Every structure is written in C-alpha cells, then in structure tokens.
Amino acid sequence: MSEPLHERIRAEVEARILSGDWPPGHRIPFEHEFTAQYACSRMTVSKALCELADAGLIERRRKAGSFVRRPQGQSAVIEIHDVASEVASLDRAYGYTLLSRARRRATAQDRERLALARGATVVALRCRHDADGLPFCLEDRLISLDAAPDAASESFAADPPGAWLLARIPWTSAEHRIRAERAGAAAATLGLGQPTPCLVIERRTFAGEAPVTQVILTYPGAAHELIARFSPGRD
Amino acid sequence: MSEPLHERIRAEVEARILSGDWPPGHRIPFEHEFTAQYACSRMTVSKALCELADAGLIERRRKAGSFVRRPQGQSAVIEIHDVASEVASLDRAYGYTLLSRARRRATAQDRERLALARGATVVALRCRHDADGLPFCLEDRLISLDAAPDAASESFAADPPGAWLLARIPWTSAEHRIRAERAGAAAATLGLGQPTPCLVIERRTFAGEAPVTQVILTYPGAAHELIARFSPGRD
DNA sequence: TAGTGGTCTAGACCACGCA
DNA sequence: GCGTGGTCTAGACCACTAG
Numbered sequence: 316m317s318e319p320l321h322e323r324i325r326a327e328v329e330a331r332i333l334s335g336d337w338p339p340g341h342r343i344p345f346e347h348e349f350t351a352q353y354a355c356s357r358m359t360v361s362k363a364l365c366e367l368a369d370a371g372l373i374e375r376r377r378k379a380g381s382f383v384r385r386p387q388g389q390s391a392v393i394e395i396h397d398v399a400s401e402v403a404s405l406d407r408a409y410g411y412t413l414l415s416r417a418r419r420r421a422t423a424q425d426r427e428r429l430a431l432a433r434g435a436t437v438v439a440l441r442c443r444h445d446a447d448g449l450p451f452c453l454e455d456r457l458i459s460l461d462a463a464p465d466a467a468s469e470s471f472a473a474d475p476p477g478a479w480l481l482a483r484i485p486w487t488s489a490e491h492r493i494r495a496e497r498a499g500a501a502a503a504t505l506g507l508g509q510p511t512p513c514l515v516i517e518r519r520t521f522a523g524e525a526p527v528t529q530v531i532l533t534y535p536g537a538a539h540e541l542i543a544r545f546s547p548g549r550d
Numbered sequence: 551m552s553e554p555l556h557e558r559i560r561a562e563v564e565a566r567i568l569s570g571d572w573p574p575g576h577r578i579p580f581e582h583e584f585t586a587q588y589a590c591s592r593m594t595v596s597k598a599l600c601e602l603a604d605a606g607l608i609e610r611r612r613k614a615g616s617f618v619r620r621p622q623g624q625s626a627v628i629e630i631h632d633v634a635s636e637v638a639s640l641d642r643a644y645g646y647t648l649l650s651r652a653r654r655r656a657t658a659q660d661r662e663r664l665a666l667a668r669g670a671t672v673v674a675l676r677c678r679h680d681a682d683g684l685p686f687c688l689e690d691r692l693i694s695l696d697a698a699p700d701a702a703s704e705s706f707a708a709d710p711p712g713a714w715l716l717a718r719i720p721w722t723s724a725e726h727r728i729r730a731e732r733a734g735a736a737a738a739t740l741g742l743g744q745p746t747p748c749l750v751i752e753r754r755t756f757a758g759e760a761p762v763t764q765v766i767l768t769y770p771g772a773a774h775e776l777i778a779r780f781s782p783g784r785d
Numbered sequence: 786t787a788g789t790g791g792t793c794t795a796g797a798c799c800a801c802g803c804a
Numbered sequence: 805g806c807g808t809g810g811t812c813t814a815g816a817c818c819a820c821t822a823g
Contacts, residue, residue: 359812493728514749786822
C-alpha cells in the first residue's frame with residue numbers, strides 16, 4: 316500500500332470534478348456505490364468524501380447525497396509570520412535595534428490604538444528589524460501592562476518584543492489592517508526617500524476581551540510582499 | 551448526543567493547549583489513554599487528534615507520541631472578498647467598466663504571470679471597479695482558455711470576470727502576493743497623482759496543477775484596507 | 786417512511802522509529 | 805525488538821430530510 320486508499324479515492328473524485336467531468340451541481344455516487352467500486356468499507360469512502368467536503372469541493376446532504384459545489388471563493392487565507400522568522404525564511408541575516416522605549420500612563424491616542432481603559436499604563440516601543448544589515452521593517456508597538464506586567468521590567472534591548480510576548484501571553488483573537496501608505500515619519504529611519512510607498516500592517520491582539528498589544532509594522536513596499544498559497548476552506 | 555464525541559475530545563485538548571496547561575513540546579496522552587478516559591474506541595480518539603494535527607496544534611510521531619507544536623510564528627488568517635461584495639459591504643454603489651479585452655497567444659510575460667505552457671492562448675482584461683461613481687480598484691486579469699474555454703465567447707462588458715469565473719471554474723488552490731506600490735500606469739485610470747501609494751494584490755488561481763487565472767488588483771492606498779479579525783487554531 | 790450521511794465500535798494488520 | 809500512530813474492516817445505531 317504505497318498510498319492510502321482513502322487518498323486515492325479522494326484524488327480520483329477530485330480529478331473528476333476539476334476536469335469538469337462532474338460539473339457543479341452534479342450528484343456524485345453514494346457512499347455505498349463507492350464501497351462497491353473500490354471494494355472497501357464505508358469508513359474509508361466516508362473519510363475520502365469528508366476531506367473533499369472540508370476542502371469545499373462537495374456538499375453532503377443527508378438523504379439527498381453528495382453534490383459538487385459551485386466554487387465559493389469569497390474569502391481566502393493568508394499567513395503572516397513574525398518578522399524574525401520572515402527574515403530567516405528569506406535566508407538573510409536578521410538584525411534588531413531598539414530605537415526607543417517608554418513607560419507611561421496611556422495617552423488618548425494610546426487608548427484608541429489599544430482599546431484601553433482610562434488610567435491604564437503601557438510600554439511603548441519603537442524598533443527596527445534589519446535583513447543583511449539593511450532596514451527591513453519598522454515596528455511601533457504598545458504593550459498593555461495590565462495584560463503583560465513583566466514587560467515593565469524588560470528592556471527589549473536585545474530581543475524583539477513580538478517573540479517575547481508570543482512566548483508569554485496567550486492570545487485568543489487578533490485584528491489586522493493592511494494598507495499602503497506613503498513613507499512619513501518612518502522614511503528617515505528606514506533610509507527612504509519621501510515618496511516611497513510602504514506596506515503597513517496593524518495588528519491588535521486580545522486575550523479574551525483584554526487588549527494585550529498593538530503593533531504597526533511598516534515595510535518598504537519594494538522590499539516586501541506578503542505571500543500565501545492556500546486552498547478554499549469550508550464555509 | 552448533542553455534540554459528537556470526537557468534537558468534544560478535540561475541544562478539550564485544544565483548550566488545554568491554548569490555556570498553556572499543555573505547553574509547546576509537551577507530550578499529550580497516547581491514543582489508548584484517551585480511549586480509557588473517554589471510554590470510546592481508538593477511531594474516535596484518532597479522528598479528534600487528526601483534526602488537531604491538521605490544524606497545526608499538535609504533531610504526531612509514530613512510536614514517540616503526539617506533541618504540542620511550537621507556534622509557527624504569527625500565522626494568521628485574513629479574508630479577501632471579491633471586489634463587488636467589498637464595495638457592497640461598504641454600503642456604496644458598485645460600478646463596473648470594461649477598459650479593454652484581448653484574446654491572444656500568450657506572450658512571454660503572460661506565461662510568466664500565469665505559469666502557462668508555450669503556445670497557450672489567453673484572454674486579457676483590464677477593468678475598473680467604482681464605488682459611488684469614484685474609481686475604487688483597477689483590475690488587470692489573464693484567463694487561461696485551456697482552463698476556461700467559454701471565456702473566449704464572453705464579452706465581460708457588463709459583468710466583472712471574477713464572479714463569472716468563480717461561478718464556472720472550480721479551483722483548488724491560489725497564491726496571493728500583497729505589496730505596496732507607487733501608482734504607475736494605474737494612476738491616470740484611478741484618477742490619482744503620481745506619488746500616491748497603492749495596495750496591490752496579485753492572485754493566481756489553480757485547478758489542481760492547471761493555472762486558471764491571474765489577476766492584479768490595484769487599490770488606491772488611502773481608500774482601502776484589508777481588515778480581518780481572527781483566532782488562533784487552524785494554521 | 787425510507788434512504789442518506791454522521792458517528793461509533795471492537796477489533797485488525799502494518800509501517801515507522803526509537804530502543 | 806516493540807509500541808506508537810496510520811489505516812482499514814464489517815458491522816451498528818442515529819439524525820436528518822426528501823419524497
């Protein structure tokens with residue numbers, strides 16, 4: 316058995332669908348018909364068809380059967396890695412510089428960035444990530460000391476705060492905003508001329524309802540792409 | 551049985567992992583231990599643990615057991631909607647204009663964009679999506695006639711090609727690239743001054759190994775953000 | 786109501802990888 | 805070696821739902 320049988324069934328049904336042999340809306344054979352065709356048990360067929368259903372290629376309805384789905388594709392999936400591993404995956408040397416660190420009672424702007432209550436205290440960091448000695452990304456981060464009290468005694472001089480937080484504070488949800496922007500205050504730090512467009516990623520992370528951190532990552536547009544390969548999901 | 555048992559097992563193990571109770575590297579109980587704990591068969595436990603492995607939360611090794619995986623960096627999920635529904639969700643009036651349409655043997659550049667074989671034919675489209683009468687997004691699309699022969703006889707004068715393709719051609723995977731760019735050729739069409747940064751989304755879609763379509767969407771940066779809220783779980 | 790998929794069982798054999 | 809997970813079987817009962 317070089318290849319699992321359920322995998323072979325899945326691949327053959329998938330090929331029928333992708334070739335157009337079984338067009339959208341077509342009812343594919345019942346499970347018991349596959350068990351006869353492949354001389355196997357129902358569990359094996361079921362596993363193959365469930366994989367196709369998870370992949371969004373078919374829809375299964377009790378009593379009616381399984382049908383080829385009309386492709387949905389409204390939404391997609393993108394992976395966003397943390398900066399250090401991003402640089403590492405490009406096979407370039409990673410460098411990190413802390414530009415500034417401040418501990419303060421949250422200003423009005425801080426409270427808006429991080430959805431904080433009045434009177435909360437934060438650590439504000441600015442740092443630069445380098446690849447092969449060249450500026451790769453500018454990071455502007457707020458950390459809530461309510462969520463991460465240890466951040467108050469951490470200098471962040473040697474290691475970037477992203478990995479530090481990730482290793483300590485469990486998070487349950489995050490919100491991303493991605494946009495293009497003209498390099499403003501970041502231009503000088505990144506060694507850019509003014510008109511250079513940048514890719515800006517804003518991320519707010521929460522543990523339950525409590526805000527943990529907010530970060531603005533600015534990448535020189537020419538030097539960076541978000542890349543992802545993905546498959547349609549269930550939905 | 552309101553909830554399948556394998557689902558309950560999956561949820562309880564996932565909770566242990568996300569709470570930090572079982573930290574990265576921790577070996578979780580063997581399948582036979584779960585069968586004792588839940589008084590169920592091995593298949594049921596296996597299904598639950600396979601789901602967690604698919605989601606990237608655990609790694610399973612023969613003889614050794616199953617282990618909590620270290621977080622893969624900050625991998626995340628972002629939804630990318632198609633342009634028409636994007637405009638609709640902003641509660642603005644959607645408009646569509648076909649700028650050009652050509653059918654041709656694939657040029658070298660076309661072949662690179664769409665990973666096509668020599669001698670393939672394509673339909674090349676340029677169109678503009680408007681919101682409340684203002685340019686919202688510029689679309690530059692290639693369609694492989696091998697994958698979508700009907701595109702040869704479709705004018706695309708009234709309806710955007712994205713939805714047309716989605717309704718007809720099933721796809722199994724796609725590749726996205728997102729970057730910031732200075733408005734170049736797109737500037738005039740979008741009614742922009744030259745230095746305006748744009749958010750550029752490139753998407754290549756495949757059915758199995760066969761390329762279907764490639765599209766470059768250019769959004770004026772100030773007018774557009776990708777926004778997503780997500781939770782950790784499936785990678 | 787009858788037939789489908791969803792779930793589950795109590796076994797089994799095998800491949801792999803750590804000893 | 806030997807124990808793990810990977811796969812598979814030949815049944816079973818149940819929930820859902822189209823007819």
